Amino acid sequence: MPKVLAKEQVEHFKEKGWVKVEQAYPREEALKVQDFLWNELLGRHGIKRDDASTWTQPVVRLGDYWDPVTDGCNTDRLTGAIEDLLGEGRWQLGQTKHKAMWGGFIINFGPEVPGGWHYDGSHFRHYLDSWEQGLLLVCLFSDVRKGGSGTLVAEGSHHIVAKMLEKHPEGLGLGEAIRECNKHPWLAELVKAHEASESIAGASLQDRKAYLAPFMNKAYEDPEGYSLRVVETTGGPGDIVICHPFLYHAPSDNELGVPRFMCNRVAPTMERMQLNRDNPADYSVVEQMIRSSLGLQDSDACTWTRVDS
Numbered sequence: 001m002p003k004v005l006a007k008e009q010v011e012h013f014k015e016k017g018w019v020k021v022e023q024a025y026p027r028e029e030a031l032k033v034q035d036f037l038w039n040e041l042l043g044r045h046g047i048k049r050d051d052a053s054t055w056t057q058p059v060v061r062l063g064d065y066w067d068p069v070t071d072g073c074n075t076d077r078l079t080g081a082i083e084d085l086l087g088e089g090r091w092q093l094g095q096t097k098h099k100a101m102w103g104g105f106i107i108n109f110g111p112e113v114p115g116g117w118h119y120d121g122s123h124f125r126h127y128l129d130s131w132e133q134g135l136l137l138v139c140l141f142s143d144v145r146k147g148g149s150g151t152l153v154a155e156g157s158h159h160i161v162a163k164m165l166e167k168h169p170e171g172l173g174l175g176e177a178i179r180e181c182n183k184h185p186w187l188a189e190l191v192k193a194h195e196a197s198e199s200i201a202g203a204s205l206q207d208r209k210a211y212l213a214p215f216m217n218k219a220y221e222d223p224e225g226y227s228l229r230v231v232e233t234t235g236g237p238g239d240i241v242i243c244h245p246f247l248y249h250a251p252s253d254n255e256l257g258v259p260r261f262m263c264n265r266v267a268p269t270m271e272r273m274q275l276n277r278d279n280p281a282d283y284s285v286v287e288q289m290i291r292s293s294l295g296l297q298d299s300d301a302c303t304w305t306r307v308d309s
């Protein structure tokens with residue numbers, strides 16, 4: 001039984017590969033972290049909170065922190081939501097309440113934010129049962145309204161990555177994995193349309209964003225039985241968007257001029273994902289999803305095994 005997520009939220013995650021959890025940590029704790037980050041921006045980059053003329057970079061990355069300022073964000077609700085998807089006791093930082101790692105922090109001042117479609121994990125070799133990412137946590141420390149640089153997610157794309165990794169038991173580096181996935185017809189179109197939008201000389205923000213409309217307004221039905229669609233995520237301080245570790249996503253331009261504070265955090269598991277458990281009830285939601293991308297029912301054995309290089 002999930003502890004924090006409602007049944008509908010688990011179903012949403014299973015179907016689409018992402019789910020929003022409101023107030024995973026309290027708004028006021030998130031705003032304390034935002035204050036801390038403004039201070040860091042000032043000290044490291046000379047960026048002033050009360051002087052927009054210093055907000056000259058579209059995006060500033062502050063990296064990872066092990067700082068007590070995030071302690072109030074290490075809530076039981078956050079751990080519960082993550083463990084509802086990864087399995088109880090299986091998230092490495094689930095019980096760490098002091099100086100847990102929070103990062104990498106990304107602050108968008110906009111308007112044009114560089115970066116395209118990808119899934120995460122440049123720090124490890126990718127296998128179907130990799131433990132290093134666990135989940136992608138998009139954690140918010142400011143109000144992110146529509147048009148305010150919310151992360152774009154490609155619903156359903158976790159199936160594409162899982163099916164590609166199934167074919168590569170020897171594992172792949174992230175760059176190669178992304179090149180393979182981008183051969184999928186829908187992703188190929190999306191990536192091509194994004195690149196074309198970047199190269200329109202003198203384009204307005206609206207022109208640049210126009211490429212997204214066909215991918216947002218209409219789902220693509222993959223012949224393998226799943227749907228693909230782009231969605232812009234939004235939320236407020238304390239909210240998180242939890243994504244499947246294989247979910248494609250992209251940054252979006254900031255039309256509102258309100259700086260967006262988020263961190264893009266990993267949730268590594270204690271052990272590799274286990275795709276063959278004796279008791280099917282022991283599969284985590286993420287494990288079930290990877291198995292289901294391969295077309296396996298709960299009682300089916302999974303014949304995939306990684307080939308360590």
Ligand SMILES: O=C(O)CCC(=O)C(=O)O
Pocket residue numbers: 106120149150151152249250251252264
């Ligand atoms: O800025 C965002 O919303 C996403 C950033 C991202 O995907 C990344 O840095 O890997």
Ligand SMILES: [Fe+2]
Pocket residue numbers: 118119120249264
């Ligand atoms: Fe990313």
